Amino acid sequence: MTTKRRFTLTQYLIQERRRFPDASGDFNALMLDVALATKAIARSVSFGELGGMLGNPFSEVAEVEDVSTTVNVQGEEQKKLDVISNEYFMRVTEWGGHLAGMASEEMDDPYQIPESYQRGKYLLVFDPLDGSSNIDVNVTVGSIFSILRAPQDVIDSGRDVVEADFLQPGREQVAAGYVLYGPTTMLVLTVGNGVDGFTLDPNLGQFMLTHPDLKVPENTQEFAINASNARFWEQPIKRYVDECLAGKTGPREKDFNMRWIASMVAEAHRILMRGGVFMYPRDTKDPSKPGRLRLLYEANPVGYIIEQAGGRASTGREPMLDVQPEKLHQRIGLVFGSKNEVERIERYHREPQEQRDINPLFAERSLFRD
Numbered sequence: 001m002t003t004k005r006r007f008t009l010t011q012y013l014i015q016e017r018r019r020f021p022d023a024s025g026d027f028n029a030l031m032l033d034v035a036l037a038t039k040a041i042a043r044s045v046s047f048g049e050l051g052g053m054l055g056n057p058f059s060e061v062a063e064v065e066d067v068s069t070t071v072n073v074q075g076e077e078q079k080k081l082d083v084i085s086n087e088y089f090m091r092v093t094e095w096g097g098h099l100a101g102m103a104s105e106e107m108d109d110p111y112q113i114p115e116s117y118q119r120g121k122y123l124l125v126f127d128p129l130d131g132s133s134n135i136d137v138n139v140t141v142g143s144i145f146s147i148l149r150a151p152q153d154v155i156d157s158g159r160d161v162v163e164a165d166f167l168q169p170g171r172e173q174v175a176a177g178y179v180l181y182g183p184t185t186m187l188v189l190t191v192g193n194g195v196d197g198f199t200l201d202p203n204l205g206q207f208m209l210t211h212p213d214l215k216v217p218e219n220t221q222e223f224a225i226n227a228s229n230a231r232f233w234e235q236p237i238k239r240y241v242d243e244c245l246a247g248k249t250g251p252r253e254k255d256f257n258m259r260w261i262a263s264m265v266a267e268a269h270r271i272l273m274r275g276g277v278f279m280y281p282r283d284t285k286d287p288s289k290p291g292r293l294r295l296l297y298e299a300n301p302v303g304y305i306i307e308q309a310g311g312r313a314s315t316g317r318e319p320m321l322d323v324q325p326e327k328l329h330q331r332i333g334l335v336f337g338s339k340n341e342v343e344r345i346e347r348y349h350r351e352p353q354e355q356r357d358i359n360p361l362f363a364e365r366s367l368f369r370d
C-alpha cells in the first residue's frame with residue numbers, strides 16, 4: 001500500500017516563502033501562531049458543554065479575566081467562547097515580535113502589543129468566533145482573520161497603533177483565512193497566490209494540505225440569504241431573489257436551491273466547495289447600520305479568499321476589496337460567490353440608474369420600483 005504524501009501547513013508556508021527570497025520569515029511565524037490559536041479554539045469548541053465554555057461569560061469566569069460586559073462593541077451578546085477565542089488569538093500572537101497591533105470584532109479599540117514584547121511589521125485583524133449564536137445548537141462556527149502590513153511610520157517608530165492604521169482597502173491584505181470548527185477543523189488560507197485548504201489531523205495536531213488550489217465555480221443554482229429580512233431589501237436584491245424563486249417558469253429558466261446557516265464562515269466554505277451566492281445586503285432594517293456584517297473582520301477577508309479562488313465579492317455596487325474603510329467596526333452590505341451571479345446582482349444595482357440615464361421616463365415609471 002502506498003501512502004499519499006501530504007504537506008503540513010509549515011511545509012506549505014516554507015514553500016510559499018521560497019517565492020520571496022528576501023522574506024524574513026516573520027509572516028510564516030505569525031501564521032503558525034494564528035494556526036496555534038485556532039487549534040486551541042477548536043479544542044474548546046469540540047468539548048462543548050463538557051468544557052464548561054458554552055453560554056454567558058459570567059456564569060463561570062475562572063478562565064477569563066478582564067471581562068466587564070456581556071455585550072461587545074457591535075451591541076451583540078458575547079458568548080463565553082467568544083471571549084475565550086479572543087483571548088487565544090491575543091495571547092498566542094502578541095509575544096512573537098511579528099505584530100505592530102491587532103483589532104478584533106470583540107474589542108472596542110485596537111489592541112496594543114505590550115511593551116515587554118517586541119513589536120513587528122504586521123497588523124492582525126480577526127473575528128475570533130463567527131456565527132457564535134450557533135454554538136449552543138452545535139452548528140458549525142469559525143474564526144476569520146486578515147493580515148495587513150502596518151504603515152511604515154508604525155514599523156519605524158514602534159508607536160502605539162491607532163484606528164487609522166487599520167483602515168486599509170481589502171486589496172492591501174497580505175493574507176486572509178478562516179478556520180472552520182465543523183465535523184472536521186479546516187483552515188482555508190490565501191497568501192495572494194490562490195486559495196488552499198488544510199484539514200486538522202487530530203492525531204498529529206497539524207494542519208495538512210488536503211484541498212489545494214480551491215476554485216469557486218463560475219455558475220450556480222444555489223443562493224443564501226436571510227429571507228426574513230425581505231421587506232427591508234432594496235429593489236435589486238428583491239428582483240434577484242424573486243427571479244431565483246420563480247425557477248424554471250421565471251426569467252432565469254432554471255430552478256434554484258436555497259441555504260441559510262447563519263454562520264457566514266460556513267456559508268463561505270460551502271460556496272468555495274461547490275459554488276453558490278451569499279447575500280447579506282445593505283437594507284433598510286436599521287438606518288444606523290448599512291448592512292449586518294463587518295467590513296474589516298468579515299467582508300474583506302472572505303472577499304479576498306473568494307476573489308483569489310476566482311469568485312467575486314461586492315457591496316452590490318462596487319468590488320468589496322476597493323472599499324476604503326472609514327471605521328474599525330464598520331458594517332457593510334456583502335454579496336459574494338460564483339462570479340456570474342455576483343456580476344448579475346451588480347448589474348441589477350446599476351440598471352435602474354442606467355435606465356434613468358437613457359430615458360428620464362424611467363425615473364417616474366421604472367420597472368424596478370416598489
Ligand code: AFP
Pocket residue numbers: 076129130131132133134226262263264265280292293
Ligand atoms: P454571530 O457571530 O453573532 O452569530 O453573527 C453571525 C453573522 O455575523 C454571520 O456569520 C451570519 O451570516 C449572520 O451574522 C447571520 O445573521 P442573521 O441572524 O440576521 O441571519
